[in-house]
Amino acid sequence: MTKPRIVVSGLGVVSPYGAGTKTFWAGLAAGTCAIRPITLIDTEGFRSRVAAEVPADVMAALGVSARRARADRLGLAAAREALADAGLGPDDRAEAALVIGAVGGGMLEGEAWYWEETRTGRPSPRITALRSILPYTHAETLGWRLGLGGPKETVVMACASGAASISLAADLVRDGVVPVALAGGVDALTRICFMGFNALKLLDPEPCRPFDRDRKGMSIGEAAAFLVLEEADRCRARGGRALAELLGAGVSTDAHHVTSPAPDGEGMVRAMRQALIDARVGAGDVHYVNAHGTGTLQNDRTEALALAKVFGSWSVPVSSTKSLVGHTMAAAGSLEAVATVLALQHGLIPPTANLASVDPEIPFDCVPITARPAPLEIAVTNSFGFGGQNVSLLFGR
C-alpha cells in the first residue's frame, strides 16, 4: 500500500514582525532582527531586558476582542489566516482536526491576577483573568470560534510543542482519521517564562547570536503559527494549492535530563534519521536545515554535533531564524515550519542574524546576516525542547 502524501495547503502567522505570512517572510528575507527592549513585563535588574514582542499596534489590529487572553488573540488571528489561505469552507472545517502546541496558555493574564492578590493582600476580583490560564484552552477557543469539528488535541512538549503538533496532525490525516487538519503552536510572552530563563542564565543580554563563539543565550519571543495539512489528492480535488509537502517527521526523547540535551546529541540524531527514513530521503538530498538554534552554549554545540553525525560537517547550510524573531516557545516549531516552507517556495535561505564569528565547534555554513538564494527542494526543521523532546520535520517543494 502506498503511503498517503500530506501537503501543506494553508499558512497563517502572527509574529514579532506583525500579522500575516507575507509580513513574516518579508522580515526573514530582509534579515531584520525583531528583538527589542521588552515592554510587556517589568525586567528591572534582570540579566536580559530584550525580547521579540508582537507590537501593540499589531495586537490592536488583529480583529480579535481584547477580552481574550493575549495568546488566544495571537492564535485566533493566525489560525483564521491559515484557514482562509487554504480556502477551507464551513463543510471542510466541520471535519477538520485541530492540534495545538501550547505551553504558557493565558499565563500572562493569570500572573497579573496573582500579583494583584500578592501585592494588595486581598483576594482579586478579576477572576476572568484565569479563564484561559491552562494550555488546552486555546483549542477550546479556536475550535469553537472557527467551527472546527474534528478531534481536538493539545500537545505540551516544551519548545518542541509546535513541531510536535504538526507531526501528530499529519498522522491523523495519513491514518485516515480526518481528511484535513489545522496544526500549529501558540505562545505569548509570560513572566514565568522570561524570569525562569533569566534565572537559569540562559538569556543573552543582547539580541541572541546563535552559533556565534561569543553567544550568551537565547532571546524570548512570542507568536502563533498554523499550517493546514491535508491529503494531496483531496487538496487537488477541491481545487486547493499545495504549498509544500510534509515528506516526513521524526519524534524522539533523550530520556536523559530535565533541561540538558544528551551531550552526544543521540536523541536529536534519532529524530532527524527517523524523519529521513519516514520520507525515504537520503541525508545528501537535504538542501537546508532550519536549526533549533536557540543561541545557548549547550544547545548549539550539541545540535551541531548531531547535525554532523546525520549530514556530515560542512555538508548543508544551517540557519537559525530564532536570531530574527526570538525563541517563541510553543509556537517556535510551527513558526519555523512556516519559515521552512516559505524558504522552499522562494528558493531563499533566511539568515542567522547577529552572527559575527562562528564557533569553531560548529562546522557548518550558518548563513550569517544576509539571506541567500539557493535552489531548494528538500529542507529539515528541528525543534529540540527541554526534557530532551526532539522533533524533526522534513518538507519538500
Add this chain to the structure above:
Amino acid sequence: MTQKEVLDELKAIVVERLRFDPRRAADMTLDTTLPKGVEGSLGLDSLDFIELSVAMEDRFGITVEEGQDLSQEFHSFDSLSRYILGKMGPS
C-alpha cells in the same frame, strides 16, 4: 439612583472590568441581553458573572446572594438594573 444611572455604571463596569470595547459599550441599552448562548447577547460566561457581581457589590454597596439562582436577574441590563435598585432600597 435612576435606572439610567445604574445602566451607565454597569456599562462602565463591563468596559473597565470585563474589557469590552468602549465603542461597543456605547451601543448597549437596557434591552441588551447578557448570557452566553442568547442570540445577540454580550456572551458573558460564568466567570464574567462572578467578576460582574463583585464589581456591583463594590460600586452599589449591595450584597449579591451566592446561594440563589439569579439567572433571571442577570438576563439583561433591564432586569439587572431593577435587581440592583431593589437591593439599594429607596434613596
